[in-house]
Every structure is written in C-alpha cells, then in structure tokens.
Amino acid sequence: MTEEIIIAGFGGQGVLSMGKILAYSGIMQDQEVSWMPSYGPEMRGGTANVTVILSDERISSPILDKFDTAIILNQQSMDKFEKSVKPGGMLIYDGNGIIRHPERKDISICRVDAAEEAAKMENTKVFNMIVLGGYLKVKPLVKLENVIKGLKESLPERHHALLPMNEKAIKRGLEIVQKIHEVNS
C-alpha cells in the first residue's frame, strides 16, 4: 500500500501540522512516511501545502505531481490541485469559501465542512483535526488509535492537555464528512 496525499490551504489553517500528525500516525503503525512542505516564496501570498506519503515500502520520490488524495481547503488550492488527483483518486474539500466546486467525474469527491463545524464547537483551532477526521473516514488507512498516538507524539508535552479536544474534533470529522460523488477505484 502506498498513499500519496497533498494537503493544501491557507497558512494558519494547520495544513503542515495536520500532515505531520498524519505522518506520525503512519509511523505508529510501522509505515514508511515522508512529509514535504512547500516553503519559501510559494507560501507568501497565504497558501501552504504539504505532500505526505504513507507506504508499506521504501518511499521513492517525496516530491510528486499526481496524488491519490487531495485535501483542499481554499479556492486557490482547488484551482491548482483538482487536476492533480490521479483518476480514481479522492478529493476532500471544505466548502467554506469555495466558489467553484470540483467538477471531475473520474475521481471520488467528499466534502467536510470543518470551518463551519469548528465555529459551532467554538474553537477554530481544531479545524484541521475535523478535516483529518473526515479523511480518516473516507480513507481508513490509518487506525484512529494510531492517529491519537501520532497526535500525542507530535504535540509538545506542555500541550497535552489539548489532546481530548483534538480527539473530539477528529471524531466529529468522522461524522460530518459527506460523499458528493463516488467512483470505484
């Protein structure tokens, strides 16, 4: 199994840390992982993205231009990465601020309205964990218990009081993700 993922959105949405938690979760179940962020001028202008690979084998290229899954959190990223999903792949997006919704028919499309849900939970900081929950529901490649372990590893100890809140957000994401379009891959 090899899962090649791009997570893309605004800086500050927790894109990089969500990728890091996912990578740690992979390590918790003995997978090979890589985490390759965009850095430098690409990030100016507010967009941030990270490529995460989870695999049972040694990972070849950490830099990709086609993905099994794209997790898209703003319109610019939608414009850039909808076309980068492999045929039969998965696109997950947050509808908040999206003007042009995904149109491809050869990929599965799911929507997780995490921004709205985070506002309801009165904690915008857990936004990325709600998105992660949505991903785990539609691509159950990493066990929830390993994600919780991964979360613990990637958070500095002084923040461990926040673990239950993050776990709750992940679980909320599992519940609210909706399938918009499905293809058999």
Place this chain on the structure above:
Amino acid sequence: MKELKLMKGNEAIAEAAIRAGADAYFGYPITPQSEVLEYLMAEKPHERTGMVVLQAESEVAAINMVYGGAACGRKVFTSSSSPGISLKQEGISYIAGSELPCLIVNVVRGGPGLGTIQPSQSDYFQATKGGGHGDYRLIVLAPSSVQEMADFVKLGFDLAFKYRNPAMILTDGAIGQMMEKVWLEEQQPRMTEFPEWATTGKKPGKERNIITSLDLDSAMQEKFNLKIQEKYREMEENEVRYETFECDDAEYLLVAYGTSARICQKSVQLAREKGIKVGLLRPQTLFPFPKKKISEMASQVKGILSVEMSAGQMVEDIKLSVEGKVKVGHFGRMGGIIHSAEEIVTALEQKIIGG
C-alpha cells in the same frame, strides 16, 4: 538503543551532530538551512554534552571559528547554503591547506548569486573540484534521505579525522526541509583525548605543534602538495560509496544523487512499467566519485543519463569515467525547479534511447 523520530533533514543533521559527540557548531542563518542553527539553539546541547553552539557575526567568521576549533583537535562543524558557502571558501581552503578535519554542510539553493531559496544541485563543481584556491579536495557526501542526513554526520566526522581533511555534506533544500523517519544513534561522549597534531598547549620535552597553510619554500610546498594528493588517491581507493537500484538487467542507466536520486527511483519504476529496462546508480560519495562502478556499468548498458538539478555538472565526471564507451547525456532543471519523474523518463527516451 537507537531512537526513532520524525524529523526534518536539517534537524536530523543537528541532532546527529550532538549525538556524534561534536564539540562545537559555528554558523550563520540562511534559508533553507536555518533549522540547523535553530534546532541547536533550542536544544541547548551545552546542557546535554557541553557542546558549544555559536551564531557568528558572518559566514566568514563562522568558518574561521571552525578553523580554530579544528586546530585544537576538536570535532567542529558549520552549515550554510550556497551563497554562504561561497563566502566560506577562503576558510575552507585554509583548513584543507592546514590538514585539519571538520564538517561543512551545504544545503544547496539555486544560484548563481543570491539566486533562489528553492532546492538545487548547482554547487557540485564547487564542492567536488575545490571551491577555494589551490589543489585540494573535500570528502563530499551526498545524502538522499533524512536517515542519511543523520548517518553522514558521523561518517563525515570519522572520515575527516581519518584523513585530516574537511568533509562536506552536499544536500539541498528539499531534503533539508522534508520530514522522514530517522533512527538516531545513541549519544557518544565527546572526545577527551586529542590527536597528537592538535594545538593543545606545549608539553615539556616536545616541540610545539604549529598549524599553518603557509610555506614560502617552494620545494617544501610541492612536497606538501604531493602528500595531500597521495591522501586524495587513498580516499579514491578506500572511500567510494554508492547504491544501485534495479541495475542487474539494466540496458540503460540513470546516475543521480540526493533529491534527484529519489525522483529517479520513481522514474525507474515508471520506465519499467513501459518496458524500458533502466537502473539507477546513486553516488553517496561525490568525491571520491564511483568511477570504477560507472565504468563497469558502461560495459553493460547502451546509454547513461545524468539527472541533476543543474545545467550539467556531475555529467562531466560520468563522461570521464565512461571514457567514450557509451553515450552519456544530461537532463536537469535549474533555478530551484525540481524535475518530475515523468519528465526524466521522457528525457531518457528522447536523449538516450531515441537520440
């Protein structure tokens, strides 16, 4: 016991150096390698091992601090990125000319000039052919994973001390910024005994140790040059390191190091799905260069493509190794652009197979 962590390449270098028992780090920040200095500052290795971490006032100051530390027989290192490494060249030449060990990390970004902060491999000539003046060489190690970033720190120090010569880790912004799994070695104690050549104070009944790269007597200077050349030949004999991937039945060969080698692994898979029998040779040492292995492979394959994020630098060493036996081509992107795996396959088809 080894410890498993998820780390950036730059952080792995810093942590591996603490664990290798380094005595000091002298550096100056520059993207994309500032995490080395940042990690060391945050980690406070002085409290763990007594290691000194110092942000110098400039790159020139940092390399001269390395020169001083190395002269005392200490395990010292510095890191920078391309423009900063250019500034350090005078010091590096002096260190090589004084036969001192040290480790220099170059997390390469696109050039020339200030260039870009995105990854590149355009400092190959500078690293392998002597970036400063004079007939000297660096031991040049080229990691292609975060694990190797960590492993090559210890290897770099070991080789530097073995040959009394500076060693360089030549990596790039992509591996520096990327996180992967890394198994970290146990903490090694810092040295308590120092090499006999080190300037640790005059002992009674013993001559002073003098560290200098200056000798105005040409006959002596030539003798010195012959001696260090002998050392470089010894490195070529004993320290070549490389890895092969799918080479046994290969009809074509890709040669790539660092980030390019990772992408080429994917290109090999893609090409083989198309029925093209291609393999990859990945030099782990750029000096000494795996000349013999490439020459052997040249007898087996129909053509060789060098893949580098440069205008074609390593390709010259490949051509020297192949000696005209088979066609050798180059494919590379520049200025911080990273080639895609598909592009490499297309280049192989057009430049080598079809060309």
